[in-house]
Amino acid sequence: MAAPTFLANFLKDNQYPGRPYVTLTFAQSLDAKIAGKAGKQLILSGKESMKMTHWMRTMHDAILVGIGTALNDDPQLNTRHLPPRDPEPATDHGKPYHLPRPIVLDSQLRLSPGCKLLKNFRSGNGRRPWVVCAATDAAEHGDRASRRQVLEDAGARVLSVPSIDGFISIPGLLDAIYNRGIRSLMVEGGATVIKSFFDQLTPHPETRLVDSVIVTVAPLFVGNDGVGYGVEMEKASSLRYTETVHLGDDTIIMFKA
Numbered sequence: 001m002a003a004p005t006f007l008a009n010f011l012k013d014n015q016y017p018g019r020p021y022v023t024l025t026f027a028q029s030l031d032a033k034i035a036g037k038a039g040k041q042l043i044l045s046g047k048e049s050m051k052m053t054h055w056m057r058t059m060h061d062a063i064l065v066g067i068g069t070a071l072n073d074d075p076q077l078n079t080r081h082l083p084p085r086d087p088e089p090a091t092d093h094g095k096p097y098h099l100p101r102p103i104v105l106d107s108q109l110r111l112s113p114g115c116k117l118l119k120n121f122r123s124g125n126g127r128r129p130w131v132v133c134a135a136t137d138a139a140e141h142g143d144r145a146s147r148r149q150v151l152e153d154a155g156a157r158v159l160s161v162p163s164i165d166g167f168i169s170i171p172g173l174l175d176a177i178y179n180r181g182i183r184s185l186m187v188e189g190g191a192t193v194i195k196s197f198f199d200q201l202t203p204h205p206e207t208r209l210v211d212s213v214i215v216t217v218a219p220l221f222v223g224n225d226g227v228g229y230g231v232e233m234e235k236a237s238s239l240r241y242t243e244t245v246h247l248g249d250d251t252i253i254m255f256k257a
């Protein structure tokens with residue numbers, strides 16, 4: 001089995017010199033909501049588009065969510081919706097699917113050591129998660145040092161990156177993970193992280209930090225209680241609409257930066 005052709009073609013050059021190639025992707029309702037009331041996780045994607053998202057996961061070195069999503073959804077960020085691989089080496093080369101490295105933006109190290117990402121790693125069913133926290137001026141001590149220790153003991157690799165007002169610097173993050181071998185990054189959300197990455201769009205290739213945007217639109221309304229994401233027109237207008245594909249009842253809309 002291989003990824004859908006439209007996706008393979010769209011992402012065929014997902015490399016960028018000097019920083020990871022960044023794909024921002026998420027699923028939304030017709031009224032642009034990505035979650036329900038009080039952040040309730042919604043399965044917006046149908047079977048076919050969810051499978052596409054899992055194919056996309058195989059096509060990136062790493063996959064990123066914010067701590068809001070990690071605490072709320074307890075995601076696995078793996079490829080379990082894909083069909084079993086053909087054990088016949090002539091077709092699938094006998095290899096398992098590529099699993100992306102999970103990365104959590106977690107300024108204050110609030111991730112639970114019992115989360116599925118860490119459990120999957122410990123049971124040999126996932127890569128070691130990287131937890132990105134805000135770098136501190138002084139040596140860590142007290143509560144914060146013990147939270148780091150607990151997460152490291154549970155299997156996480158903790159990276160410190162400069163932050164502003166509790167938000168990890170996106171250029172700093174991309175530098176840190178590029179220096180550790182990540183060449184392509186899939187950003188899944190949630191709302192605050194999506195806004196932060198939309199903010200990285202500019203019309204100038206040398207300063208923009210997002211390369212592709214892939215939005216799954218599900219044919220339903222969530223209503224005003226749902227969680228939306230903010231987009232500034234000045235930023236979004238630098239996106240170039242590329243293609244629309246229909247998968248099941250969903251519409252996949254793709255842009256290049």
Ligand SMILES: NC(=O)C1=CN([C@@H]2O[C@H](COP(=O)(O)OP(=O)(O)OC[C@H]3O[C@@H](n4cnc5c(N)ncnc54)[C@H](O)[C@@H]3O)[C@@H](O)[C@H]2O)C=CC1
Binds near residue numbers: 028190
């Ligand atoms: N429909 C979809 O495709 C998806 C929906 N979701 C939904 O999104 C909701 C969670 O969204 P949020 O609460 O906004 O949490 P989030 O997952 O966007 O995490 C935001 C938090 O990450 C930390 N952070 C550190 N550096 C940051 C930076 N540079 N930019 C942004 N955040 C940074 C901050 O503590 C911030 O509050 C959940 O309801 C979840 O179900 C999440 C992912 C995908």
Ligand SMILES: Nc1nc(O)c(N)c(N[C@@H]2O[C@H](COP(=O)(O)O)[C@@H](O)[C@H]2O)n1
Binds near residue numbers: 042044188189216
């Ligand atoms: N593509 C997509 N469609 C939806 O309907 C979604 N709710 C999401 N959510 C994202 O996927 C994460 C869950 O991943 P696992 O199923 O646990 O592997 C969730 O946390 C969001 O990042 N995505």
